[in-house]
Amino acid sequence: MIDAVVAFFVLGILAQLLGAKVPFTDGLYKFLSMFLMIAIGLKGGIALQQHVNSSLLLMSVAVVGFGLLLPLVAYPLLRYFGQLDKVNAGAIAAHYGSVSVATYAVAVALLETSNIVYEAYFPLFVVLLEMPAIVVGLVLAKGNFKIINRAFVKKELVANQSILLMVGSLIIGFAGGESVQKLTPFFVELFPGILALFLLKMGLVAGAQLGALKKNSVFLISFAVLMPMIGGLAGTGLALLLGFSAGGIALMAVLGASASYIAVPAAMKEGLPEANAGMSITASLGITFPFNVLINVPFFIALGQFVGA
């Protein structure tokens, strides 16, 4: 049976397809996404208070390596099968190497509903996986490293809302001690309800993207379905190597399977303005996000339990 939180995503798609007018202002959408980022960071920070250890550094290096590798898998598929030019292949590859905070939030909600434990430091990995793919995508598109200068990195780190909010709230959750408990009724207990509202909006957006699919080739749909499966399996393999729990294996797979639709489009708009942004967003938000939320996440949770047992 479908999870109640995920059901709101389906409701959003149906509402959009039926042409229903659901009033959802941009301000509310921004508030909900900000809430999710702060809540994920804060929860991770609180949990890190008890779990921080030296092996975390080694794991972080492996996770960054994973983030560098994923666009290198996506790029040849886009170039060879899709016959896309370097710029568009690089831009889409960056989307698929980076992560979706919303997909991660859905996986966390499903794990918590099923009482499956996972490693507390995963919000750190979410943050670490945001940037490497952007760098690789830009290098692949431009064919050189000139674009990756100090100004670009500084701008990306400061202007990237998700990195700033998640790292900031992770530090607050970690360093805040007992005082952070005051925030938990709002950021932790309300998390599933806010996520349901956010998914309703995402359903409306994904439903609107489905219209754009008619204009796109079968190739784009195939790629947007195949890449999450490859990334998810690679994530499962990495999690097994790092010795994660069943929940950790599922989350690493979900991070590998997800594609960015907030942080990377903003970075590509800046770094690769000539790339076709519509194609990337249609693939990541119109195809990969619904595929992950409805089919892939439950599969990788079951797979995590199976291989992690």
Added chain:
Amino acid sequence: MTLKNLALPFITSFCLLAFSYFSVQIGTSAVGFTVLALSLLVAAVIHNFKASTARRSTSYTAEVKS
């Protein structure tokens, strides 16, 4: 649409079917993967058929005109 264009939909459908098989093995629902695999296969074949028909009619029109 050439055979190269059909390759990725076919690979993806094959992977989806493999995932649906694994889903059954690990005790979770395989319906989503199976439906998606079959839909993608059908869509790819129809797309290929339409593209080749359009190409043939274009070349026939060009021949008649010449």
